[in-house]
Amino acid sequence: MRAIAIVIEVLILMGVIYCLFLAARLTILDVGFHSKYDRFLRWALGIVGAMVSAFLIAHLTLFYPKLLP
Amino acid sequence: MERNYSTIEGTSRGYTVLVALLGGMVGVFIVSFLVAYLKGQQVWGVSNIIPWGQLITFYIFFIGLSAGAIIISSLSYVFKREIYEPIGRMAVFMGILLMVGAMSFVMVDLGRPEKAWRLFMYFYLNNMTSLFAINSIFYTGYITLMMIYLWLIFEGKKRLAAIVGTVDVLWAIAVHMGTGAIFGLIGNREIFFSPIKPFEFLTAALTSGTSLIILTAVVTFKLTRRVIQDELIFSLGRLLTGIILVLLVMVFFDKLTHLYFPNREATVYLLTGDYWWIFWIFQIGMGIVLPLILLIHPKTKKTLRGVVCAAASVVIGVFGERAALVIPGTAHPQPFFPGKIEGPWGEPGIFPITPWETLLSLSIVSFVALLFVLGLRYLEILPARTGEPLPAGTGPTTQPGSS
C-alpha cells in the first residue's frame, strides 16, 4: 500500500520537476541565450533532473510515513 | 586581437569511450549516494569523533580550485593579459563546474539534504552567525556571477565581461575566505582556530587553481590537437612559484603560532601523530617542496614536463592540505579535563577509508569531468585550431592566434 503511494508520488513529483526544468530552459533561451546552447542546457538539466528524481525516490522510500489513516 | 573559439568535434573513439566511462561513473554516483542515504552514513568512515570526512575535504578542495580558476581567468579578461586568452573561457567554465561539484559534495554529506533549502531562507530561517549560512549567500551569488560572466564572454561583450569579472574575482576571494573561516572561527578545535585560516585557504586555492588550469590546459589542448604556447604555461608556472612561496610563509606562521600554548598539543599531534604523513608528505612535500624544486631548478623549470609535474604535485598536495586540516583537526581528542583521559574518550579518532565514501567522492569528481567534457563538445570553450574551418556564424575572419 505504501509502495503504491510512493510510486504515485514519485511520478507526480517527476512531472513537477520536468515542468520546472522545462520552464527554466525556455526562460533561459528567451532571456537571450543563443539557441546553440540548447543542447548543452538540455543535457545539463536532464542530468540534474535524473539525479533529483533518484534522490526523490530514495527519500520517499525512506521517509514516507508508516502510518496511513 | 580577435580569436575564434570552436567546439571540439567529439567524434573520435577516445571521446566516446571517455563520455561512456564518465557516464557510468555518474551511475555509480547515484548508487553510492543511495546506499549511504538508505543505509545511513555509517557506511562511510565518519564517526562521532571525526564527523567530517572525505566529502567535506573534497568540498573545500573544489571550492578552492574554483576560486583559483576564476582568478586565473581574470588575468585574461580583467587584466587583459593577452597571453592568457586561450585558456580564459576554459578557466571560467571550470570555475562553474568545480563549484557545482563542490555543492554536490556538500549536499550529499548532509544527513538530511532535502532540508537544505533552509540555508537559503536568508535571515529568516537560517542563522546568520553561522559561516555555513553566510557561505550559502556567497555561493549562490558566486555561481550566478560566474554564469553571467561566462555568458558575457560568449557573447563577446568584453567590457561588461571585465566589469563582471572584477566583481567575480572579489566575490571568489570572499567565497574562499568564507570557506576558510568555517574552520578558522571554531575555538575549541586547536588545529582549526586561527585568524590566518581564510588567507591560508585563499593562497592554497590560488596554488591549486593555477595548477589545475595548467594541467587541464596542457592535457586538453594536447588531446584535441591544439597548439598551446609554451610561454603561457611557463608564465603560469612563474606565478605558481610566487604563490607557493606565499603559502609556505602562511603555513609556517600558522603552525608556528599553534606550536605555542594553548594550541600546542593538537599541533604536535598533527605533526607527529597518526596522520603526520598527510601533513608532511602531502601538504608540505607534494604541495610545497617538490613543486618549488621543480619550478626553481634551472633544469626543470624550462621544460613543459617539469612545470606540469609541479602542477600535478601541487594539486595532490593541496588536497592533502585540506585533508590535513579536516581529519587530524577533529581526530585529536578534546581536552575535557586536565590529565590523561582514559578509555575511548581520550583516544584520537580513526578515520578509515571506506569503499562507499571513496566511490562516492570519485564518482562526483567524474561527474564534474563529464560536464567539462560535454561542455567542450557543445560549447565553444577552446580556441579554434589553426587552419581548421571556422564555425558558421562566428565573427571576424582574422587569422586565429599569433602562435
Next chain:
Amino acid sequence: MAKWGMVIDLDKCVGCQACVVSCKEENNVPHGSPEEQRSRREIYWHKMIAATKGKYPYVRTELIPMPCMHCEHPPCVTVCPAKATFQRDDGIVVQYYRRCIGCKYCMVACPYGARSFNYKAQEPKAYQRQDEPPDRNSWAPWPFPVRTQGVVEKCTFCFHRIDQGLKEGKKIGTEVVPACVEACPSHARTFGDLDDPQSPVAQLLASRASFRLREELATRPKVIYLSR
C-alpha cells in the same frame, strides 16, 4: 525566567554511570552495538570520562559525568546554519530535529563532545513503548521522540519533565528533576534554578569551590562541578 543548571558533586560521585544508563532509558537512546562502539558511532547523550593525573604510585583519577553543558554562550548555537539548535529563555539549549539538516557543524564546534549523530534509523521495535496503548506506542508525541536518522542529537536536560512539571505546578529541582539526577544513587547531582538564591544549586555553589569544564573557552557552561 529560570536559568536551569546542574551541580555535580564529584566528591559524592562513585562513577557507577547510573546517570548514563538512565538517560538512555528515559530518552530511548539506543545502546550501540559493539561494532558501533568500536567505530565511535554510538549515541551518548550523557557520557562519563575518567581523567588520570600522575604516575604510579601517586595517581589520581577523576570520574567526571558529562551531560550537555547547556552553555550560556553555546558555540553550537552560533554555528548551526538552520537554527535547529537554539537557546530557550530558560537557558536550555534545544535541538530541534525537524530543522536539523545533519551538517554536523555543531558536533565540530562543541567543546564537550556532547553531540552525537544519528546514523541509521532505529529498528521499529526499538521504539516500542510498553506503557502506551499499542496503536500509539511507536508514535507518541514528546516525551517519546522517534528520532530519525541523519540528525544530530544531544542531552536535553529532560525538558519534557520540566515543562510537564511546570504545567502541573510542581517544584523543579525537588519534585521534578532530569532522569540522571533522579537515578544517581549517591545524590551527587542537583538540578535547579541558578538565578534563584534559595534553590539547592545556589546553596551548593556557595558552599564549596566549584569549577566548570574548559572555562578558558568562555562558553559559560551551566553544569558546574564541585571538586573532591
